Amino acid sequence: MAIEVRIFDTTLRDGEQSPGCSMNLQEKLEVARQLERLRVDVIEAGFPIASPGDLAAVKAVSENIHDCIVASLARALPKDIDHAWEGVKAADQPRIHTFIATSDIHMQYKLRKSPEQVLEQAVEMVKYAKKYCADVEFSAEDATRSKPEFLYRIFQAVIKAGATVINVPDTVGYTTPWEIYELISGIKNNVVDIDKVELAVHCHDDLGLAVANTLAAYRAGATQLECTINGIGERAGNAALEELVMSLATRQDYYDATCRVDTTQIYRSSKLVSSLTGSQVQANKSIVGANAFAHESGIHQHGILANQKTYEIMTPASIGLAENKMVLGKHSGRHAFEDRLSSLGYHLSKERLDEAFNHFKVLADKKKLVVDGDIEALVQQKAVDIPATYRVERFVINSGNTITSTAAVTLSNGDSREEVATGDGPIDAAFMAIDKVVGIEFELDDFALHSVTEGKDAQGEVIVKIAKDGQLYTGRGLSTDVIEASVKAYVNAINKMIDELKQAKEGQSDV
Secondary structure, eight states: OOOOOEEEIIIIIIITTTTTOOHHHHHOOOOOOOOHTTOOOEEEEOGGGHHHHHHHHHEEEEEEEHHHHHEEEEEEEEHHHHHHHHTTTTSSSSEEEEEEEEEHHHHIIHHHOOHHHHHHHHHHHHHHHHHHHEEEEEETGGGGOOOOHHHHHHHHHHHTTTEEEEEEEEEOOOOHHHHHHHHHHHHHHHHHTGGGSSEEEEEEEEOHHHHHHHHHHHHTTOOOEBBBBGOOTTTOOOOOOHHHHHHHHHHHHHOOOHHHHHHHHHHHHHHHHHHHHOOOOOTOTTTSSSSTTTOOSSSHHHHHOOOGTOSSSSGGGGGGGOOOOBBOOTOOHHHHHHHHHTTTOOOOOOOHHHHHHHHHHHHOOOOSSSHHHHHHHHHHHHHHOOSSSSEEEEEEEEEETTTEEEEEEEEESSSEEEEEEEEEEHHHHHHHHHHHHHHHHOOOEEEEEEESSSSTTTTTTEEEEEEEEEEEEEEEEEESSSHHHHHHHHHHHHHHHHHHHHHHHHHHHHH
16 A cells, blocks of 8 residues: 655745745745645745744735645744744644754754753743644754754654654755665654654755655655755755655655645746746756756657657656647637646636736737747746836837947836936946936846747846845846846846835834
């Protein structure tokens, strides 16, 4: 009989802690809804004590997600646990996830506590969390560098205190598949009542072994696998959900595991997270990379044409990637457009469908053929509605290799305002002009441009990241004109910044 595995997704918590991957509340809610469509078992929505924004996001996810457990992270401290419960108390299936470090190096230098003090605190805080919530997860931070005998003691004690999930994190990505197999086996054999709770693992990818370690832990008896979309997370990231799930699905003969994840939602989930965070997936990334199902070698192409299984161990369709490359043009109708969206896994409201179709028609006038990548980019561009404090009315660029680049940009904020600026190239000049209109000090942290599809008429997607007071704001722009895409992305980032600053100010005034 196949073993049932739970998938615990921490994209919104650990994943969002990845440098440059921050999301605002609406973006987090969009990702949470997609995770619900993906049918993960647990969504870790955030770390409420970290900031008012994190608390608000956890609340929003708890109020809107109904088919997944919603978890809220807390240190083993009363105030943290109070905030965690405040975040998830509206959830249909709430969970408080509390943690404390158990390795000698963490206890000595970070906590400055003895093992006995750490054990006592862990037990007290699990009991404290249990007063709020029936479902309490306990994590032993840096477990893979902790003494196994101490882990056995603390796990046994917190289970007795009421913990329902025991998590073994490889916090710094230190362990190997053989070591974690032995560690999990030791826990299974030495902790009383361990079979009465869920045993989880949470692996980081510092040595590139997060997925391998997680699968080895599963083989030893772990049944909750913690991971993120695209493997994003602190430092080198976390175990990638898509790799874990497709490993279990593709090698069912070996792992004998089942999970409730809808694998046909994997590709869309990956694209959404990549789009909202601005963290692009490398082409050779397994499962969801652009080259994952591409075949250039003549030998490989011949084999694929004869029998797809010769060089593909899973089908593109199994992750929600359309196998056919249907193209649409300016003569295509709304029905064909809607049908193509549906086959790509998008089911839009009438209002969003109308808007997407109008954008498609505009694009079709510029491009002879509109392919899947173009359509996905159009939909994802409007995945989250951000209040548009500023709208781009028009811009005029003068540039060349013998003149100084000049840009005249007109933005609307109720009233129209035009500014002119020079710069080191047309995009720099346009950004300078926008800065004059907006009049807010911030820094351009990152600028990235890539082609959505192939060909000279391909759409350019620009990701811009701006920084103010240590906070990053990501903007995205899409156009066949890369300067227009850049202007859109810059203004989009500015609108996000203004909206979040406004929300933060309103939150302070409410206190």
